[in-house]
Amino acid sequence: MNNEKQLLKFSVYGALFFALLAIIWGVIENSKIILFDGIYSLISVGLSLISLFTASFMAKQDFDRFPYGKEMIEPIIILGKFLVITILCLFAFFSGVSTLLSGGQEVNAGSGLAYAFIATVGCYLVHIFLVKKQKVNGSGLVEAESQQWLMDTFLSLAVLLGFLLSLGLGYTKYSHLMPYMDPLMVIVVSGYFLKVPITNMGLQIREVLDMKADTKYLDLCQEIVAEIEKEYQFQESFLRVSKSGPKLFIEIDFVVSPEGWQPNLNEQDNIREEILSKMKPISLKKWLNVAFTNDRKWAV
Structure with a gap:
């Protein structure tokens, strides 16, 4: 269980680093997609802290109040985490639509590309590390953390591809479309990633309702x-x-x-x-x- 706590702490520190990096970078470059990535990471910090608290609480024996153990708390916490991520994706989606309809916004594609590369590689390395440790640890909370990092990896990868496309447009006759790329990326990424938390919420609901196992x-x-x-x-x-x-x-x-x-x-x-x-x-x-x-x- 101590190993679980160490992994959750590592996830918290990692999420905090990428959150601050993205928010500062997004504000400087006035990029909604980078800000979305940063806010997602910042919310991940809060969710990871909840997971850390949950792991500590579950480790304490309390047979009088929990005669069947505290394991039921885990799917409830994970369900809550994915619900928050769903709300974030919906908010980002409608924000992107609003910006797109209002004419888009100018973004430094070169700077955005640099951020997206750093974020993609960094998030993927954290995800791989947690997956390897989870196989040994067997923790559902650590598995949920690794899923969050995988989502962030694909989010950053989508941002990377979007900025590559935006940079390419600057050298063509379609350069006038560049301001639309940032909100369009927000719409596509947030809309696509809605399926990840929704699918996982279904799995956790099955556990909370005590339905038959996989x-x-x-x-x-x-x-x-x-x-x-x-x-x-x-x-x-x-x-x-x-x-x-x-x-x-x-x-x-x-x-x-x-x-x-x-x-x-x-x-x-x-x-x-x-x-x-x-x-x-x-x-x-x-x-x-x-x-x-x-x-x-x-x-x-």
């Missing part, structure tokens, strides 16, 4: 339960799997035939141990509950 977890659990049911000749089985942040909740009910083999307590524990052992490929924390009954009504 197939990559569900399929393995179904395979394991089917094997156990066949191996011990149970009459029937019922499986429920849901994901909440870094924890996977798994409930399995086996209906034991009254005429068949009746496992005692030690044998039941051995079966639970066997199931848990087969679930090792799943890296998430597991809340495993395995029950046995002769009466189907307790399993449905």
Whole structure:
């Protein structure tokens, strides 16, 4: 968990650096697209600080108030983060439309190109670093941070391509279109990136509503339960799997035939141990509950 906090702190400092760089550069060059990039990064700083606070809060044990753990807090926080990003993209989109309709604005394409190159390379390096660390750490909060940096990378890349196009227009008979390039970039980039937070919000809503887990977890659990049911000749089985942040909740009910083999307590524990052992490929924390009954009504 300490490693998670260090990664979140690194993300905060990185976002703060790029936010200040973009805002100062955007104000000096009077560029809405660079300002949009800077404001996005600045909001990322606030969101990263919330993630850091959340990680610290989740690390503290509080069984009395949170008997099932604090993992549910994670998807709620991530949902909030992507909601804020959605609002930012919508605001930038309509701001770009307004500027475009009012005649655009002059921007130094060469200076903008220099900023966009620095931002693109820098954001991508941070994203790669967080992705590598997240694979080891397994933190949903760090994964959300890496997604934010990936969005910022593509945003900066789009700005880079836009300024390249704008610079190219200056050497053609269409140079009069250059003032429209900056607001047009804002419209295209913010409109395109709306799909990223919206898609991720859908995933987090599934976790908050305790809906069934992703197939990559569900399929393995179904395979394991089917094997156990066949191996011990149970009459029937019922499986429920849901994901909440870094924890996977798994409930399995086996209906034991009254005429068949009746496992005692030690044998039941051995079966639970066997199931848990087969679930090792799943890296998430597991809340495993395995029950046995002769009466189907307790399993449905």
